[in-house]
Amino acid sequence: MPGKSTSSPDGASTGRARPPGPRLPAPVQTLLFVRCRDRWFPRLRRAYGDVFALDLAAPVRHRVVILARREHVDEVFGGPTDVLHAGKGNAVLRPVMGGRSVLLTDGDEHRRVRRLLLPALSVPALRAYEETMRAVAAAEVERWPVGEVFPAHRRMRELTLEVISRVVLGVTSQARLAELRPLTRRLTDMGQLTLLGLSHPHLARLRPWRRLLAVRRRLDALIDAQVAERRAALEEGDDVLSHLLRAAAAPHGDGFDGAELRDQLVTLLLAGHETTATGLAWALHELGRRPEQLRRAQRAADEGDDAYLTAVVKETLRRRPVVYQVARCLTEPLTVAGHRLPAGTTVMPAIGLVHGDPAHHERPEDFRPERFLGGPAPSPAWIPFGGGARRCPGAGFALLEATVVLREVLTRYDLRPDRARPEASRSRQVTHVPARGARIVVSRRGGGAAAGRRPS
Ligand code: HEM
Numbered sequence: 001m002p003g004k005s006t007s008s009p010d011g012a013s014t015g016r017a018r019p020p021g022p023r024l025p026a027p028v029q030t031l032l033f034v035r036c037r038d039r040w041f042p043r044l045r046r047a048y049g050d051v052f053a054l055d056l057a058a059p060v061r062h063r064v065v066i067l068a069r070r071e072h073v074d075e076v077f078g079g080p081t082d083v084l085h086a087g088k089g090n091a092v093l094r095p096v097m098g099g100r101s102v103l104l105t106d107g108d109e110h111r112r113v114r115r116l117l118l119p120a121l122s123v124p125a126l127r128a129y130e131e132t133m134r135a136v137a138a139a140e141v142e143r144w145p146v147g148e149v150f151p152a153h154r155r156m157r158e159l160t161l162e163v164i165s166r167v168v169l170g171v172t173s174q175a176r177l178a179e180l181r182p183l184t185r186r187l188t189d190m191g192q193l194t195l196l197g198l199s200h201p202h203l204a205r206l207r208p209w210r211r212l213l214a215v216r217r218r219l220d221a222l223i224d225a226q227v228a229e230r231r232a233a234l235e236e237g238d239d240v241l242s243h244l245l246r247a248a249a250a251p252h253g254d255g256f257d258g259a260e261l262r263d264q265l266v267t268l269l270l271a272g273h274e275t276t277a278t279g280l281a282w283a284l285h286e287l288g289r290r291p292e293q294l295r296r297a298q299r300a301a302d303e304g305d306d307a308y309l310t311a312v313v314k315e316t317l318r319r320r321p322v323v324y325q326v327a328r329c330l331t332e333p334l335t336v337a338g339h340r341l342p343a344g345t346t347v348m349p350a351i352g353l354v355h356g357d358p359a360h361h362e363r364p365e366d367f368r369p370e371r372f373l374g375g376p377a378p379s380p381a382w383i384p385f386g387g388g389a390r391r392c393p394g395a396g397f398a399l400l401e402a403t404v405v406l407r408e409v410l411t412r413y414d415l416r417p418d419r420a421r422p423e424a425s426r427s428r429q430v431t432h433v434p435a436r437g438a439r440i441v442v443s444r445r446g447g448g449a450a451a452g453r454r455p456s
Pocket residue numbers: 086102103104114267268271272273275276279317322323326327384385386387388389390391392393394395397398
């Protein structure tokens with residue numbers, strides 16, 4: 001098969017030999033990739049350049065090519081979607097998200113699912129969700145323990161789970177929320193190995209995996225009940241589920257069938273809250289370490305200057321990308337970054353490396369929200385939500401929610417981290433979370449024991 005070519009910068013259609021890369025055994029490379037890619041990748045880039053190759057051993061042994069240059073990343077995001085598949089690479093998520101989840105589909109099916117999902121996450125739809133986001137954030141933030149060290153990440157996970165349950169599923173009953181919480185926790189808290197084991201028919205019969213599959217079945221039942229309720233009051237709901245049901249019920253409307261709808265809802269529930277919570281936890285920790293920037297952000301919150309708060313969120317997602325890389329698996333040979341890559345290769349645009357490149361962001365180590373204020377259109381080198389046909393459909397949702405939550409926190413509290421050092425990150429499934437949970441101390445603004453005290 002001749003295979004396709006992207007518009008590689010050197011115009012090569014045949015391409016160079018395989019990119020260079022470390023010679024460590026595949027299991028060691030896999031371990032480094034899983035445990036500490038955010039520290040390992042910058043070293044590999046210095047050693048091998050902007051395009052380097054890894055041998056990973058899981059879920060099966062495969063060749064991975066990492067792309068650190070924005071131009072190369074653009075080739076992938078703008079490349080042929082029939083050749084650059086993402087769904088196949090997400091197969092490990094099938095037992096959790098469901099086989100028809102948007103994350104697992106490719107080609108025409110993927111395009112269809114996105115066409116049905118996107119209107120419910122569009123800018124006009126988001127406006128209807130803002131008040132719910134604000135109310136949930138205000139109630140949660142009011143309960144924060146003043147003067148005590150607590151992990152911001154954990155509190156943010158509670159908050160964003162409640163927001164997504166209300167806004168996506170339209171859940172208002174406290175009893176249902178209380179039941180949803182531990183079920184989603186069980187699914188988001190499982191480690192990488194447990195996740196891998198879920199797809200293995202022999203392991204799936206053993207107790208830990210059997211119990212997780214039972215959790216997913218219980219979650220399905222709760223979601224089915226919620227769908228039935230929303231369907232019975234179709235005209236009332238201002239939530240994503242009601243949008244989807246109304247679109248399907250319209251004359252000539254198109255929609256998801258039962259199991260397919262459930263898979264999309266579970267996907268939105270899981271993909272949509274953990275990521276945003278992580279971004280928010282990093283934002284608070286970064287601001288807490290910088291008194292001047294904290295005061296600037298508090299002023300913005302007091303004055304309703306959402307543009308500045310959104311810039312804080314964007315700079316956080318640049319400097320602390322929640323998702324460090326995305327993946328596409330080649331279904332045919334393709335030339336990428338001047339290299340002729342065989343079918344079966346996985347190419348990974350490395351978001352973290354692009355964000356840290358001084359060619360695109362001056363002094364990338366600085367935390368400077370101002371770089372996202374005014375000026376020309378947003379930098380194409382800002383890609384925390386991935387890109388192309390798979391760009392995160394919840395990007396607008398996440399930015400709005402994070403801005404609203406920051407406003408609620410910063411109008412109430414001064415904050416500082418429990419210690420001055422920057423926090424390391426650790427990888428948790430696909431996200432990069434604060435290793436110590438982003439521990440902070442808050443005090444009511446304008447008074448209180450901890451007010452104005454900075455870490456020593
Ligand atoms: C700060 C928060 C978030 C970050 C950093 C984030 C990041 C990402 C990234 C990097 C991707 C993969 C894109 C690619 O492969 O090119 C993705 C996909 C996705 N995200 Fe998000 N996300 C966030 C919040 C959300 C929210 C709030 C929702 C839902 C309401 C959501 C739903 C999804 C879905 C369904 C996909 C799969 C899209 C597809 O395969 O077509 N995400 N996200």
